[in-house]
Structure formats: structure tokens, C-alpha cells
Amino acid sequence: MSTNPERRGMHDMGGDPDHRWSGPVPRAEHVLAPWEKEVDAIRTLLGRKGLQTADELRLGIESLSGEDYARLSYYERWLRSVVHTMEVKGILKPGAHAAKVAELKARRP
């Protein structure tokens, strides 16, 4: 984490002051995988139910370390943010998601 309060967060890319993203805009498009649609749908439903506002989604994404932000894919960042918000709100116990993933992984063929 940066100790300089004037330094922008990783997400704050507009204007590209550090010239990190000056290359051509990548134009390849992919069809969303089923799991990506699932994350999108979960997030939309939580928003509609008032359990995670768009600002809360953004806060969860923007609180990721710069390393994670760069490493994770778009919907992986969303997933991390939703889990974070649900933990903060006491809907999920901390660690419950990781435990469920491990449980599913153990049953994976």
C-alpha cells in the first residue's frame, strides 16, 4: 500500500498520469463464461435487494491491493468484492466462502 496520500489508487486510471496504459485499446471480445454470468447475476440481485450498492461494489474492488487488482480478472474482482461486503454485513462468516470453495474442490471429479 502506498504511504503517499496523494498517490492515486490503482483503479483511478483516467488520464494515465504514470503512462502505464498508453498502448492500443485491446479490441478482442469474449463471450462471458457461465461463472462470469453467475457473478454478474448475484451482484445485480444483491444490488436490487439493497444488500450491496454500486458504491459498495466499487469500494470492495478499489480496496484490493494493486497486485491483486492487476492479477485478478474483472469478475474475480467482483467476486472478491461481493464476498467482502457480505462479510462486513454479517451475511457470511469470515472464511465461510473459502471453506465452501475447498468443500466443492474436494468433490470435484
Place this chain on the structure above:
Amino acid sequence: MPHDGHDHHHDHQHDHAPPPDDPSFSSDQALGARALRLLLEEAGVLEPGEVARQIDRMDGITPSMGASVVARAWVDPAFRKRLIETPVAACTEMGIDLQGTHLHVVENTASVHNVIVCTLCSCYPKPLLGIPPDWYKSYEYRARAVIEPRAVLAEFGVAIPDSVEVRVHDSTADLRYLVLPARPQGTEGWSEEKLAAIVTRDSMIGTAIPKA
């Protein structure tokens, strides 16, 4: 795949094959998504089947919905005025629910070309255009659209004359934009349906111009 000559092995492999409808079901990401859905269903926050229904709903939202709104605005000046002044009501007229999205419609004219970006994330008029394209979410588009929009547009094959002002609109969690492209010359007398067919997704983001 190595072949050991025991053809009967092939029969057993079917037991371990992933369901054909979901090739990514066993990826770590897929497990992460499924774990979240199951936990939220167990917590009573989501009903079983609710996520699948929302996926179907989202699959049904395509840029053709935005295109139908644009085409109506091109043929009906009173609708065009309502779309700009009261976009939620105008979309409701067309049977499109903006789902609480605050929409601002920006109109391209002979002197202004509008482009939409979300520098901080990927805010987008999803109820009208569906899921944003990958390039809209790319770091390069987010970083550069606000500082060198003409160069970015050139990459999309759009050349804006120097005499035309380029306005870039940075979306937020609370405010989404839709570009109302200019109706191209040579479309006089076209039906609304025929007009809608030339209104591309990118033209409603500002990175393309409809062509007759």
C-alpha cells in the same frame, strides 16, 4: 491424449467428463461463483433458481434495445425531446425498465461528438445495452479516453474533424450515459426498424458512427 489400446477405458471416461453445457464448471473461478451462490441461498438471501432467472433476464438485454430507442428518437422529434429531458419516462414508454439507473442521453450533432467511458471501473447503461464489451473495461480505454479521445477514436476507425468538439463523459455509479448518434444522411424515409438495424452498440458508446 495417450492411447493405451484398451478401448473400454473410453466408456468410463464419460463418468468424469464435465457437463457439456458448462465447460468452465470445474475452474477455480466457477467454484468461487458457485460457492458464493450456495452460501447466499443457504443464508436465505437468494432463492434457489433466482440467479438462473437473472442470467436469463440479462441474456435478453442486448444493444438492440438501445437501438430501438435511438431509432424512435430519429423518427419522432417529440420522443427525442422526452428522451433527452426525461430519459426514464421515455424508455418506459418503449417498454424498457431502466431499473433505477440514472441515465443521461448525450446527443451527437454537427458540432459535437460524445464518447462514454468509466475511468474508475465499468459503469455502463446495462438496461439498454447489456454487458459492456471487454474493451470498455480495458485499462487502456479507461486511461486514455479522457486524455486523448481522438487518438482512441482513430483506433476504432472514427475520424472526428478538428471543427467538431469531442466531449468525453466519465460515468459514475450513480449516473450512466447513452450517446444518441446523429441520423446519417441517406436514410430519409427509412422505417424505424430499418433505422434501428444500423444503430450499433459502439455507436451508442461513441466509438462508432452509424452508416446508411
